[in-house]
Amino acid sequence: MGLLSRLRKGQEPAASAPPTAHETGHVKLMIIFGIPLTDPAEEQSTPPGMIVRGDWKRIVTMRPDEYGYPYGVIPRRIMLWLARRARETGSPVIELGATPQDFVAELGLPSAAVSDVLWQAQRLFGASITLGDATVGKRTPTAITMRVAESFRFWDGQAGQVTLADHLFRSITEHQAPLDWEAVRNGDLSAMAIDVYGWLSLWVQYNTSVDSERLGWGRLHELFGHRLPMPEFEMMFADAANQAAPLVSAATLEALPDGALVRRRMHAAT
Template sequence: MICVMAGTPGRDLRLLRAAAELWDQDDQEIGFLARLFTQTSLPYRDPGDKPRWERRNGDLTLSVRPGSTGYPYGAMPRLLLNWLSTEALRTKSRDLILGRNLSDFMRQLGLTPTGGKNGTITRLMKQSDRLFQASLAVRWEGENRVAGGQMNVASEYNLWSRPSDDPDANSLFPSVVRLSGDFFDEVRNHPVPIDIGALRALRGSALRLDIYCWLTYRMSYLRRPSTVSWETLRAQFGSELADTKQGRGQFRRDFAKHLREVLLVYREANVETTEAGVHLAPSRTHVPLKGLRDLGRVPSELPSPVGQALAQ
């Protein structure tokens, strides 16, 4: 049962059609995301000239420092992180090839190649470069100790330098990424199964993607009802709005709207928005546990310093 304060939104016909297709499918296309990115998130909009950007989820804090090209933000880096995590587990390798050509890679992300200054090709190339240039810092603060570490998504990368006149043409030199050891270890030791079809349906909003991944992860281990306060959600998901009564109220309305859209896709989630926050009740996970079993291995390595911080 799904319980929300308002009715199902009817304005986004594309989302409704995509959700209906997911309801009718027999088999899920299962992907993975490193657990860190189900607990915290990247920016939704460009933070600009700030030297550091951070989000907090309880005792866990993620800090992002941009490279020379700026901050990664929006839906593109989130879709990239899902693809990288999934491919790393599928191939069991840090070295990943980004499709036969640009169009092939974009189709894997659920994107339609479009040209121009604001087209999907240009945005993907810019956000890929920004994501691989950014530095991430993870910090966990408990009652008796503090843990943390530094992490980059990639240690090396070689991407398309500019949009091709024919994005379907095979490149003489394919785009490749070598994941950093810490990111690779985090993915291997803490993979969260997610529905790739759900991500494609929700890709029009970075906040929707974050809510879906967070909700999928929370429901995978939730055993008793729990209410996440609006204050906690605002710290975790962030807001450009002022920390005033009006700003906090608008955040609640925005979050509730995007949550309703996520619940079109994740219908099994027992969720209710209240004055206190978002009330979660134990629900069927959106991805069967066989998603993890299908990996064919249980990580035996000790986690990296970042992984140790996240394991607290």
């Protein structure tokens, strides 16, 4: 039984059943993959009621609340910071700091970004996510729908606080993610570069029997494209790969005319 199936039944994952690459990696970053790069409200007169990413085997569907979609760099930084705090404290209840400025500083953003951070946090905490997986069992697709946050409290004479949804908290804490929050915090990564960094890190950790993989532009667009026109996406991905690849010492990532090539870096024996 896969992790998603066990979570739906309220069971703890069996220690003797190693999680699959999808269960430990893809689920952990599904929310990042589901967050739009830009505001869907600015792309068309009627924003979509949901955004679907992935292929027939693995999909993430994000639905906004009345505040609209979270998008761009800020909610990605928020999610990675929350994941780190959840692992450090072992609690789904995350303190956001005494003031909004404290929270913004934790994210590595300038104080001038306070209003944008609060707006994006409100959108993120109110969004609903559906994780769909048809790989956990033969012809037995499963799905989990959850909000990012069970509840949240912004600053009104008291410290800010958010309580993560149970499924999200368990996905974060049951398996470590090979992501360096400080590298994201201190770097000037684009939204797509954060996604590529997360994906490349997980590729190294969980595809242990694979030394290299070539992905065509179509597959890359499924993972990272977010409805971008292909020519624009290809340029943005190449730039994102250049930003993200240096952060993952165990692999190389090269943009090619027909897609990209990821290779495990073979360290010389000592």
